[in-house]
């Protein structure tokens with residue numbers, strides 16, 4: 001399935017790329033948002049992008065090929081933003097974007113182990129260099145820790161039952177094995193209507209494997225310190241815990257770098273019905289943005 005960039009029009013409106021600007025896309029993925037930013041900032045706008053997934057970087061290089069000389073891609077974590085800007089000799093950024101979560105590319109790649117729909121190993125790392133895999137979380141974590149992760153990161157009310165069922169059936173090796181055990185642990189009349197019963201547990205394990213919340217906090221501090229006055233940072237999140245982190249950070253209005261930020265929207269921007277009809281992945285997307293005002 002082709003990856004459709006989420007909330008693209010809204011991202012372009014808020015970042016408002018211009019032809020003298022420097023932009024950073026922390027989760028470049030297939031290059032959808034990056035391509036639109038480069039197009040809008042034609043002929044001289046520059047973009048640096050990171051992605052932990054090597055295949056995403058290859059794909060984005062293809063997508064962006066016609067903007068050769070105006071973009072720089074790095075197979076790294078977005079928390080490397082400071083080092084990357086330094087290596088490019090960029091002191092300040094005009095716009096920063098992060099589109100969190102999973103790409104269709106990763107979801108459709110069964111050997112990466114993100115999907116409960118097709119058989120794959122319990123992996124779920126964005127980067128093949130990641131230290132822990134879903135196998136480690138599922139098979140080695142104590143039951144209590146597993147319960148906390150599934151409850152907090154998955155917002156799953158049956159976390160305790162699910163963790164108990166997993167521990168009982170260990171060792172688990174595949175995504176479909178895990179999906180079946182999770183589904184069976186949830187009483188059938190409580191199965192969610194619109195999503196697979198294992199969706200929340202898979203999300204929780206993925207967040208733990210990739211330390212997504214810690215990385216996001218680290219990134220927000222590092223990134224806002226690099227914004228030029230008037231520059232905008234925009235974050236698309238898919239999970240209420242991520243959204244809360246972003247909301248608080250923007251509300252507090254400053255970062256460790258001593259930068260003053262002002263939230264641009266009172267409420268997060270959600271996709272409209274037309275986008276939802278075309279792109280089901282956008283279902284839980286929320287865009288928040290803040291401007292550096294000092």
Ligand SMILES: C[S@@+](CC[C@H](N)C(=O)[O-])C[C@H]1O[C@@H](n2cnc3c(N)ncnc32)[C@H](O)[C@@H]1O
Nearest residue numbers: 005027029030031032033051052053077078099
């Ligand atoms: C939703 S996709 C981005 C799609 C992209 N905006 C587009 O339009 O094609 C999210 C991407 O973020 C990457 N990712 C997740 N966590 C990351 C991190 N900490 N640093 C860099 N990339 C990350 C994933 O590998 C995935 O490719």
